[in-house]
Amino acid sequence: MTDLSRRNFLGAGGLALAGASMISGRVQAAGLPEAPTMTEATMQPPLHPQSGPDYQPVVTLNGWTLPWRQNGDWKEFHLVAEPVVREMAPGMKAHLWGYNGQSPGPTIEAVEGDKVRIFVTNRLPENTAVHWHGQLLPNGMDGVGGLTQPHILPGKTFVYEFILRKSGTFMYHPHSDEMVQMAMGMMGFFVVHPRDPAERRVDRDFVFLLNAFDIEAIIYCLTAGSSIVPI
Ligand SMILES: [Cu+2]
Numbered sequence: 001m002t003d004l005s006r007r008n009f010l011g012a013g014g015l016a017l018a019g020a021s022m023i024s025g026r027v028q029a030a031g032l033p034e035a036p037t038m039t040e041a042t043m044q045p046p047l048h049p050q051s052g053p054d055y056q057p058v059v060t061l062n063g064w065t066l067p068w069r070q071n072g073d074w075k076e077f078h079l080v081a082e083p084v085v086r087e088m089a090p091g092m093k094a095h096l097w098g099y100n101g102q103s104p105g106p107t108i109e110a111v112e113g114d115k116v117r118i119f120v121t122n123r124l125p126e127n128t129a130v131h132w133h134g135q136l137l138p139n140g141m142d143g144v145g146g147l148t149q150p151h152i153l154p155g156k157t158f159v160y161e162f163i164l165r166k167s168g169t170f171m172y173h174p175h176s177d178e179m180v181q182m183a184m185g186m187m188g189f190f191v192v193h194p195r196d197p198a199e200r201r202v203d204r205d206f207v208f209l210l211n212a213f214d215i216e217a218i219i220y221c222l223t224a225g226s227s228i229v230p231i
Contacts, residue, residue, distance in 0.1 A: 032119055032157070033069045035078040037101035040064075041086055046205075053111045055193035056201065061208035063189075066106035074117045074161075075110055079130065081152075081174070081186065082123035094215055097124060097184035104209045105172070105188030112167040112195040118160040120152060124181075127151035130160065131175040132190060137162040145176030152176070167194040169207060185211060 038044070044064035046057035051070040058065070068077045084098040099105030110116055122128045129145030129152055141162045145151035152158045170190040174181040189207050194200060 033071075033076045033078045035080045035100060035119075035121065036067050036106075037080070038064050038106065039101055041102060047109065049109075049111075052114065053193075053195065054197055055109075055111055056197070056203070056205055057109060058107060058189075058191050058205040058207050060107040060189060061206060063102065063104060063207075063209070064106050066100065066108050068108075068110075071117070074115045076117045076119070077108055078119040078121070079105065079108075079172075080121045080123055081128045081130075083125075084185075086185075088213075088215075092215075094213060096213075097181060097186050099186065099188060103185035104211065105186065107189040107191060107207060108172065109191045109193070110164055111193045112164055114164045114192075116160075116162060116164060119157055120160065121157040122152040122154050124154060127153055127176045128174050128181060128186075129158070129176040130172050131178075132160070132162070132170065132172050134168065134170040135162065135190070135192075136165040143172075143175050145174075147175075164192045167192045167199075171209075183213075185213070187211070 041062060043059065043062055046059045047065040047067060048057055049055060052075065066077055066079070068075045070076075079099050081097070081099055082101075084096050084101060084103050085093050086096055086103055087093050096103040108118070118130070120128075120130050127145060129143045129149060131143035132141070139148050141160050142148045143160065149158065170192065171187055172190050173187040187209065189209065191207065
């Protein structure tokens with residue numbers, strides 16, 4: 001655990017410098033990958049791979065795919081857990097928690113056999129951790145805060161590294177105050193394409209997450225003086 005925390009935790013500000021003694025030389029040399037953010041809740045075009053094996057990318061309905069960078073053998077992603085505001089219907093804004101500007105979070109896409117390094121920065125007001133649901137990986141990368149790793153404290157970044165052992169459609173979500181955090185909207189897809197692009201080749205591939213929220217309605221009435229008061 002000591003080694004894990006030393007190797008995988010970074011500070012939030014001035015990461016490359018502040019975190020230098022806490023992370024591996026390889027990560028230190030590379031610095032943190034950019035954390036793309038999405039301001040639109042509308043469906044974004046699929047992201048065709050610019051490096052590595054080819055595949056038919058998925059379209060995430062009402063969502064988007066997280067860009068990555070290739071760093072040697074590794075595909076590097078950067079997730080940011082944070083509060084987000086999503087307009088569910090015209091004028092109805094929900095205060096959710098999500099990743100990289102949206103809830104649900106962006107779809108992570110890669111290929112069976114890929115080495116992935118996923119930086120997770122916590123901008124929530126409480127601890128978090130990310131569990132890679134259904135993936136076969138080393139126990140220390142399984143993302144159960146307080147059990148298989150220390151919780152990621154607010155302002156900190158944790159680095160997950162593992163090899164994608166099987167193809168399939170998976171999801172990621174927190175395992176740190178998970179009942180609250182999942183209810184707040186923290187989840188996203190993790191699509192692993194078969195290594196052989198001819199295997200179960202499809203022409204078009206879609207994923208969509210269904211989620212239900214109980215949102216307290218505030219009903220307003222317009223008074224004669226045109227001020228708005230909740231009733
Ligand atoms: Cu799960």
